[in-house]
Amino acid sequence: MIRKFFGKLYFSNILAGLTFLAATTFSYAQEHHTDSSSVVNEIEHEAETVAKNIEVHEEKVDLGHMIMHHIGDDHKWEFAHGVAIYLPCIVKTESGFQFFSAKNLEDEHGQPVEYNGLKLEHGKIHAVDGSHVLDLSITKNVTSLLISAVLLVLIFTSVAKAYTKRGMAAPKGFQSLIEPIIIFIRDEVVKANIGEKHYRRFLPYLLTLFFFIWINNMLGLLPGGANVTGNIAVTMVLAVITFLVTNLNGKSTYWGHIFAMPGVPKWLLVILTPVEIIGIFTKPISLMIRLFANITAGHIIMLSFIGLIFILKMWAVTPVVTGFAVFMNVIELLVAFLQAFIFTMLASSYIGSAVEEHHH
């Protein structure tokens, strides 16, 4: 029952994600052509038509740039305008590794300046002479990643300690908060999809996956939080690991279903086999895009709501916009759990289909 519900939900999420993707790509394409419009400018345009009597000056706030800046990665962690932590940069250039603070890349007005032959271009470090550099800096996302990892280790080792200390006694305190979630993931997600025989092998990975995504989703919702799980590099790594875990554990039944689907006429395999082979890759790609798009879309929506205040330049709109933003934030809190659950659920079902030993 619960699975059916979520099943419906994540299909709608895929749709939402794809729509969002289409919208961003489209607007980006537009941006590249016209150099002026973006998603948020469209929203701004709508807002203009709604409130026609409000005069919007041409010295407008570049909300699109602001939003993209917020959901993207950065070499400094800006909490408010002018309040920022400059993060350490690690850059491999042709002459070797360079370690320095990101403060060196900016002047006092926040404008990019050259430092040791390196310069920030659109937030990325490039060599001034155009040679190739590998940027391994501790960026805002990496910092958030490290914080989340430390939090996870602290939380779960303390919970584990409670288990070893209390033995078979009933859970207590924080342990009893975490235990139902672990049991839910184990029984309803992992065991239900992978089966009694193999589930224990994959449980540590899937539990790590779930709690990693969940805590990063929630950290991203904090004011000033980084958009870690809404970054395609992060979701890509998770999807690729899941892809490897799935296919390296593929049993003969799994490959048999891909290359020679049983019970299907031979001539149909000409169509079916390529579809199944594409399916191997579309599964992790869908995992990657779903999580990235859902989380990024949530951030964009909230930033857009708040941005409305600056576009409309009207105090009266503030309570309404705040209300909407709070509402969205609560929804995003649900989405944070839901997306972690869906990612884990689908990863489990992919792994489950790979290790399944089916007999017709």
Add this chain to the structure above:
Amino acid sequence: MELLTPDLGLIVWQLVVFGVLFLVLAKFAWKPIINSLHEREQSIEDAIELAAKTRQEMAELKSGNEKLLAETRAERDSILKEAKEASDRMIAEAKTEAQKAANHEIEKARVSFEQEKTAAIASLRREAATLSLDIAEKVLRNQLADRNAQEKLVSDLLSDAKLN
């Protein structure tokens, strides 16, 4: 397209952080947690199983007890019945025996009474005969003296005889 282009540095960091996180959590968190949960569930399952088994044993024991009780009750009833029958039989036997003995006694008494009676009657007859002969003798004797005296004598004798 900046948003859709994965950054190589972040990929490396994500791989390293997630990999280390997985290894650390798997060893220091998931292993003890999953094992403890499994152990606890196993022990609960065992306890439930044991309880069910004990309950079944108890039920078996109870039904065994009831069977035993019923058997005992039946045995007691049969013993009581037998005892009652035996006592009834004994009473009946004793009664018949007593009746028989009594009848025998009565019979004996009757026979002896008959004998006595016959003897008495015989002796009475003899007595009467003697008496009659005596009377007759006396009468005959008195007849010889006085007629009146003779008559008187006869009536006296008769009244005497009546006394017997």
